[in-house]
Amino acid sequence: MFLVPVNRNLSDLSRSLDRFFDDSFFSDGRDASAATLRSPALDVSESETAYTVRLDMPGVPKDAVKVHIDGRRISIDAEQRKDDEKKDGERVIYRERTVSRFSRSFTLPQEISQGDSNASLDQGVLTLKLAKRAASVASQLTVN
Template structure:
């Protein structure tokens, strides 16, 4: 029995298999002939949780293996974009050779639109143990003013 890994993309619980079958056969052939499977950079869409208060949105995203220097968050009006990259360690001791490697560089990318514009000056981002927490302050609409008629 073969298990084919699937990644969740799109809306709801729709699952698409992106080249998993090709990778399965490529890796099996490489293993059969004593070769190492090629290193891949996997692109992932991280799952996120979004909550709202009267003044801000709170976004929580799991980004395992990422340091705060590798995270980029940009806000353009209502559009929020997250990009991050986790590097697989490449350290080797002298006289040591890699026999099998499954860990690779992983890229995370996610973009979403909020119902209200974000005040990027009042917003905050915090990364703690691979969990990114964004506190995105809502832009306050200017209060209505009254014009005196002369």
């Protein structure tokens, strides 16, 4: 059985091209259900005290998101699992929704204070409030 789309738009074409260049298309012996690595789109805004970063991560549960802060470098990793739930007498004809890994790293202009920062995930959007590390106060050394 083949699925034939009745109408095509730009997103269908984009999805088709993504599938064409997907590693599983070239059947190199790997499992077609292997994780697909995605780099989520992000927006960064800045205030005097913090950076706000928003990333699109649809379908990812909160406990699957890992945020690592190392000075100015921020790394975000997450994994979305597919549902393997089948009803009795049902068989899968076609599947595009597989395991997806989201990974993104970037460097900000100023170091981040991890203790004052927080993260929240609401309706598929990860929001990071990254507090800027306070500049060290200049001091003078006494010469002995």
